[in-house]
Amino acid sequence: MPLTFHPRSLSLPKLGMQLDPHRACPFAFVSHGHADHFARHDKILCSVPTGHILRRRYSVAKDRLLLLDWEDQITIDGHHIQLFPAGHITGSAMIRIEHDGESLLYTGDFKTRDSFTAESPVFPQADILAMETTFGLPHFIFPPTEKIHTNILTFAKEGLELGETPIFYAYSLGKAQEVYAILTRAKLPVVLNKSVYEMTQAVRETGINLTEPKLLGEAIPPGTIVIAPPNFGKTPLVKNLKAKRTAMLSGWALTKGAQYRYRVDTLFPLSDHADFPGLLKTVEKVSPKLIYTLHGSTREFATELRARGHDAWSIYGNDQLELFGKEELPKFTEGR
Ligand SMILES: [Zn+2]
Structure with a gap:
């Protein structure tokens, strides 16, 4: 599945959709209502609760929102799209996109523990996992x-x-x-x-x-x-x-x-992100063939995953990198 990395966000050029972009664009998936995941896009795909929060928080017009219920499916240009609760805050969603028999799961911000105010997270299987790794260092183990x-x-x-x-x-x-x-x-x-x-x-x-x-x-x-x-x-x-x-x-x-x-x-230490063991558990549940890490300790966590036998890479390994799947993906030099 062709994926492009613009500064700080991923996009799917065939679908014409960007994932949590920071700058306004024609069509974006907005994973949740935090300001660092939102911009005034022409059209926004999001969960129903996030749509409500965007309307209340940023006065987004109703006709700009394409709302999707949990696990319902829409198909756009041959891309089958579903949203799953990410457990980060109310309405936070992961997006799963399937195209030509290949699937991608983009997590946005997520948490693996249950909470009072976020929907319980659901982690579906996907071939490619693009995950946030805010707390991707081994000492980040939150108490019960x-x-x-x-x-x-x-x-x-x-x-x-x-x-x-x-x-x-x-x-x-x-x-x-x-x-x-x-x-x-x-x-x-x-x-x-x-x-x-x-x-x-x-x-x-x-x-x-x-x-x-x-x-x-x-x-x-x-x-x-x-x-x-x-x-x-x-x-x-x-x-x-x-x-x-x-x-x-x-x-x-x-x-x-x-x-x-x-x-x-x-x-x-009450966090709305996954801790290190939570990140590892997520990889296990999604069972991907290829992993991209973004936000936080991306390189360190990717290195950890490779040591555990996964094909995992930081999205920030190279600027303006074009990602065309495993075979054509350049291998990055560690520490860059
Ligand atoms: Zn957030």
């Missing part, structure tokens, strides 16, 4: 999800008992709803800043089960937990707040110095 949840709840409850305001910094779409679900399922009182509140409503409208959110007003009510994006920490509301404890939720919590870098009291 239940343990992370317990630690988050303990942090929040202890803060409230001491008369402090627990503040969780999380990007407004994805992690913010996940920590909101964790806290509200434990019946803890939570207020949301405006952008988190709006995205939480958008996620609820897609059918995800979350309690009715409360919007943060001009003052933080005593005895309440706040969820807000990281830049909220720079507002006078937070700066003038004496009794507070702050936390950030990120897979980068496992990186040395992360706590200092993010300037928070605590970091929880």
